[in-house]
Amino acid sequence: MTDTLFLSSADVDDLAEPADYVAVVRDAYRQIGEGAPAEPRTKLLNRKPPGMLTTYAAVLPETGAMGGYTYSAGFGAEDAWFMTPLFDAESGEPLALLDGASMNPFKTGAAGAVAVDALAREDASEIAIIGSGAQARGQLATTATVRAFEAVRVFSPTAENREAFADEFADRLDADVSAVASAGEALAGADVVITATTASDPVIDDDAVEPGTHVTAMGQYSPGKNELPPELVARATYVPDLRARATQDAGSFLAPLESGLIDEDHVAAELGDVVAATHPGRTSDDEVTVFDSGGTGVETVAAAHMLYERASEAGRGQTIDFAPASEALTGR
Numbered sequence: 001m002t003d004t005l006f007l008s009s010a011d012v013d014d015l016a017e018p019a020d021y022v023a024v025v026r027d028a029y030r031q032i033g034e035g036a037p038a039e040p041r042t043k044l045l046n047r048k049p050p051g052m053l054t055t056y057a058a059v060l061p062e063t064g065a066m067g068g069y070t071y072s073a074g075f076g077a078e079d080a081w082f083m084t085p086l087f088d089a090e091s092g093e094p095l096a097l098l099d100g101a102s103m104n105p106f107k108t109g110a111a112g113a114v115a116v117d118a119l120a121r122e123d124a125s126e127i128a129i130i131g132s133g134a135q136a137r138g139q140l141a142t143t144a145t146v147r148a149f150e151a152v153r154v155f156s157p158t159a160e161n162r163e164a165f166a167d168e169f170a171d172r173l174d175a176d177v178s179a180v181a182s183a184g185e186a187l188a189g190a191d192v193v194i195t196a197t198t199a200s201d202p203v204i205d206d207d208a209v210e211p212g213t214h215v216t217a218m219g220q221y222s223p224g225k226n227e228l229p230p231e232l233v234a235r236a237t238y239v240p241d242l243r244a245r246a247t248q249d250a251g252s253f254l255a256p257l258e259s260g261l262i263d264e265d266h267v268a269a270e271l272g273d274v275v276a277a278t279h280p281g282r283t284s285d286d287e288v289t290v291f292d293s294g295g296t297g298v299e300t301v302a303a304a305h306m307l308y309e310r311a312s313e314a315g316r317g318q319t320i321d322f323a324p325a326s327e328a329l330t331g332r
Helices: 018-033 104-119 134-143 159-172 183-187 230-235 251-258 271-275 297-314
Strands: 002-007 038-046 051-060 065-074 079-088 094-099 126-130 151-155 176-179 192-195 214-217 237-240 289-292 318-322
Touching (some): 018 134, 038 297, 051 297, 079 297, 094 297, 104 134, 104 271, 104 297, 126 134, 134 192, 151 159, 159 176, 230 251
Parallel strands (some): 126 151, 126 192, 192 214, 237 289
Antiparallel strands (some): 065 079, 079 094
């Protein structure tokens, strides 16, 4: 038997700041860029009741951890449940099982922040956020740790939601944070644009994205849904979290591919390639860059291992027993 730590969201939700997530996720993508393995998600859809079961995984040898996410959304509960199994990358033993819900916006936001740090102009000072939910909050909280934004503009269709978002971050950030009435108003003058929505069709216009802008799209990971206009992706340096995901479920890549605006070689690099400096990423100040984030085991394992270590030091969680196969796999 081995003692494995079970950690609830309440056990871990105060153990790390946004910058902490960014640091470990940046290092994780460097490992991927240097050859560590990670696979894009598998997504299984159920018709009745409607729901989705998703898994993905990564091995981070230098971190000493491996694992990923298994989560469900919909079904009879019409809710989502996140489980994160974490294993030791040397012994293979299970280290922890985490309720992965509370860390989700921050670990996903950290991947976006790493991309902004790697691909946005150094002098980027204005950011547009399209969306005002939990994922948009996570994206801004983490991205604000890699650039000193002077202005933040948020748009989402419901005025009450975008105004509440702006009020929250006006207190959290040393920046001029405002809610605006359209995506175009949010993008005017923006150096960084983040789309974090549930929309099935583009939420910004191609001609609203100025030369030199970096765009992160993270709200959709379905072949038939794209937050970005195909023309924008076609003229941009396109960097997904994992290359294999671009033609699997990255709707913002598949839309221009299917319309003939690009071919599969349009993927410039994975994020890990840029972080590991095997690809230059941005090469000019007037270049448009796009990071397509669909969620991977890379940021999940990095964040989960950080929280596991901190929870262990703080004496949090409870232990559960797992039997190794040599003991339990008897067939009797």
